Amino acid sequence: MLITMKRTRWCGWRLSFTAFVVVNFLPGGYSDSDPIENCKPKGGETILCNDRTEICRKLNLAVIYDVENYCSKGEVPYFNPAFICNCDVICVGALEEGAECSMNFANDYPKDLCGNGLDCISNGRTYTCQRNHMKPCVNRTIAYENAAADGMLSPGLLLPACSDIGKYGPVQCSTSSTCYCTDTDGNRLFGEAAYTEKDAMDCQCSLHWQRNDKLGLTEGMRCLSNGNLDSLQCNEDFCFCYNSTKKAIDQGPYHPTMMKLLDCYNESYHSPNYTNPCTVAEQLYLQQNPEDADSIAIGISLKPNCSLDGFFAAIQSHEENDFICADSNGKQIENFQFSVAEKPKMTCNCARRRHVMRQAGLDAFLPECCPNGNFKSRQTRGLYSFCVDGNGDQVGEAKYATEDIDCGGDCVE
Numbered sequence: 001m002l003i004t005m006k007r008t009r010w011c012g013w014r015l016s017f018t019a020f021v022v023v024n025f026l027p028g029g030y031s032d033s034d035p036i037e038n039c040k041p042k043g044g045e046t047i048l049c050n051d052r053t054e055i056c057r058k059l060n061l062a063v064i065y066d067v068e069n070y071c072s073k074g075e076v077p078y079f080n081p082a083f084i085c086n087c088d089v090i091c092v093g094a095l096e097e098g099a100e101c102s103m104n105f106a107n108d109y110p111k112d113l114c115g116n117g118l119d120c121i122s123n124g125r126t127y128t129c130q131r132n133h134m135k136p137c138v139n140r141t142i143a144y145e146n147a148a149a150d151g152m153l154s155p156g157l158l159l160p161a162c163s164d165i166g167k168y169g170p171v172q173c174s175t176s177s178t179c180y181c182t183d184t185d186g187n188r189l190f191g192e193a194a195y196t197e198k199d200a201m202d203c204q205c206s207l208h209w210q211r212n213d214k215l216g217l218t219e220g221m222r223c224l225s226n227g228n229l230d231s232l233q234c235n236e237d238f239c240f241c242y243n244s245t246k247k248a249i250d251q252g253p254y255h256p257t258m259m260k261l262l263d264c265y266n267e268s269y270h271s272p273n274y275t276n277p278c279t280v281a282e283q284l285y286l287q288q289n290p291e292d293a294d295s296i297a298i299g300i301s302l303k304p305n306c307s308l309d310g311f312f313a314a315i316q317s318h319e320e321n322d323f324i325c326a327d328s329n330g331k332q333i334e335n336f337q338f339s340v341a342e343k344p345k346m347t348c349n350c351a352r353r354r355h356v357m358r359q360a361g362l363d364a365f366l367p368e369c370c371p372n373g374n375f376k377s378r379q380t381r382g383l384y385s386f387c388v389d390g391n392g393d394q395v396g397e398a399k400y401a402t403e404d405i406d407c408g409g410d411c412v413e
């Protein structure tokens with residue numbers, strides 16, 4: 001049974017277990033004999049420089065796994081420009097907001113730099129460390145703080161999680177509803193969980209797939225529904241435990257028949273053949289429709305839409321020309337349904353958030369959805385009403401619920 005298990009999206013990469021796993025997802029561009037040449041930036045970040053770990057190893061430089069936590073408190077990392085791919089990191093003093101800073105250290109290492117989240121910005125003559133309003137994530141943080149200071153902090157306002165350089169961090173949480181994964185520009189990626197589970201969420205698998213999709217790779221690691229990497233990873237030949245903090249294999253490889261002996265095998269979550277419900281349904285569909293995997297089957301079954309965790313995606317074909325918003329087991333959520341004509345605008349983000357919140361017992365503030373599963377443009381929670389974006393997060397200012405508020409249309413499109 002296991003030997004005949006079909007290759008799935010996350011299976012079948014050419015594993016060499018001695019190397020860093022992610023290297024195996026890179027196309028054949030990497031050359032042992034000339035790593036430096038391959039690593040020169042081509043208009044920004046190169047594919048290979050994304051894999052700093054492996055490059056630094058080749059250059060016999062220290063591999064710093066966790067740059068964010070590398071320096072002590074009161075220090076920030078400075079990437080030594082003398083080494084390619086930011087291979088060498090030194091820690092320098094962190095300046096506080098408002099402190100004077102310098103942009104001119106061409107001949108020497110800087111002694112200190114603006115602390116995390118701050119940029120060295122000109123105030124006419126002098127430069128000081130400031131939060132950069134031009135960065136959307138920073139701007140939104142400031143809007144949140146201003147609302148709090150004005151006593152207008154409605155529960156729909158997102159306190160965004162920004163990275164040290166002011167881009168969006170991977171996990172965004174809406175107060176007392178759900179957290180979801182985003183790219184650095186704040187665009188939604190796969191992965192959502194109840195707000196109460198936010199501490200466990202890192203979205204590393206969603207980021208891994210974003211990178212793979214950019215590179216045109218169709219194989220990679222399997223995710224959990226919250227966007228984290230599943231610590232158990234299997235292909236048809238091997239299973240192993242992967243530790244996403246260490247970015248390394250903790251245990252294995254084992255033959256798939258011995259999967260259960262791995263410490264990361266979780267009886268309540270993993271099936272003995274490492275398949276999940278949508279993958280099973282997809283394999284069945286492909287067996288019934290071997291000729292044309294992309295056509296809509298007539299009279300047999302509809303092609304399941306699987307997500308990166310092997311469960312069902314939010315949007316599923318229903319009857320001819322119809323779609324439903326589904327839970328991760330493929331079951332319709334409430335009555336959410338829409339036609340093929342509406343599909344380009346549909347996300348089912350509201351339907352899914354309602355479902356995830358219900359599952360977690362967070363029934364008090366369920367968002368209001370349109371019949372097609374998108375958010376209603378105007379949401380009311382407690383004393384406040386506000387307009388929301390496609391993720392259900394507040395845009396603009398909140399008003400008292402008794403006041404009029406124009407959100408431009410009933411449903412967010």
Ligand SMILES: *[C@@H]1O[C@H](CO)[C@@H](O)[C@H](O)[C@H]1NC(C)=O
Pocket residue numbers: 133134135136139140143
């Ligand atoms: C920053 O946010 C304000 C609202 O708080 C908005 O008017 C402004 O356009 C934003 N600026 C940028 C650069 O996004």
Ligand SMILES: *[C@@H]1O[C@H](CO)[C@@H](O)[C@H](O)[C@H]1NC(C)=O
Pocket residue numbers: 231243244245246250
């Ligand atoms: C992963 O590695 C980190 C750091 O070495 C360790 O603290 C953590 O317990 C490991 N996680 C698992 C699930 O083994």
Ligand SMILES: *[C@@H]1O[C@H](CO)[C@@H](O)[C@H](O)[C@H]1NC(C)=O
Pocket residue numbers: 266267268269
């Ligand atoms: C196994 O998975 C369940 C549900 O995902 C989780 O609650 C539990 O803590 C996990 N057990 C171990 C030993 O990791």
Ligand SMILES: *[C@@H]1O[C@H](CO)[C@@H](O)[C@H](O)[C@H]1NC(C)=O
Pocket residue numbers: 001005271272273274275280
């Ligand atoms: C894998 O196991 C699950 C349940 O344990 C079962 O429903 C499914 O049919 C199995 N799939 C394969 C390909 O053996």
Ligand SMILES: *[C@@H]1O[C@H](CO)[C@@H](O)[C@H](O)[C@H]1NC(C)=O
Pocket residue numbers: 305306313314315316317347348
């Ligand atoms: C599958 O689901 C995703 C996420 O809900 C959606 O973006 C995509 O359009 C769906 N694909 C099909 C073919 O319905």
